Amino acid sequence: MIAVYVVMAVIGAAMAVFALQNLDPVVIRFVTWRIQEVPLAVVILISIVTGLTFASLVGFVQHFKLRRRIRQLEAQIRRAAPPAAPVAPAVPGAPSRPEPPSDHGFR
Numbered sequence: 322m323i324a325v326y327v328v329m330a331v332i333g334a335a336m337a338v339f340a341l342q343n344l345d346p347v348v349i350r351f352v353t354w355r356i357q358e359v360p361l362a363v364v365i366l367i368s369i370v371t372g373l374t375f376a377s378l379v380g381f382v383q384h385f386k387l388r389r390r391i392r393q394l395e396a397q398i399r400r401a402a403p404p405a406a407p408v409a410p411a412v413p414g415a416p417s418r419p420e421p422p423s424d425h426g427f428r
Contacts, residue, residue, distance in 0.1 A: 339362055340360075340362040340363075340366070345360070346359065346360060347359055347364060349364060
């Protein structure tokens with residue numbers, strides 16, 4: 322678990338250095354929108370977060386579709402499988418289930 326925290330700290334430090342080194346203001350244009358004086362690092366980090374969010378959503382949708390399909394197939398198997406018939410004893414007259422060990426009157 323400590324390794325995870327170390328990796329997170331290294332990634333956080335790298336992001337901080339990246340943000341500090343890319344403070345140059347840029348202009349963002351999209352169709353009719355225009356945003357001026359936005360630091361380059363902010364634009365890049367927002368783009369990364371947006372991409373990760375959309376990729377995760379696609380993965381979640383696929384995951385839930387597969388889970389639903391698995392449930393459907395399991396239900397189909399339950400419907401198709403006949404109920405288990407009791408197993409006949411190998412020796413005629415023997416009990417079908419083994420009896421629990423007796424304490425022979427000792428307690």
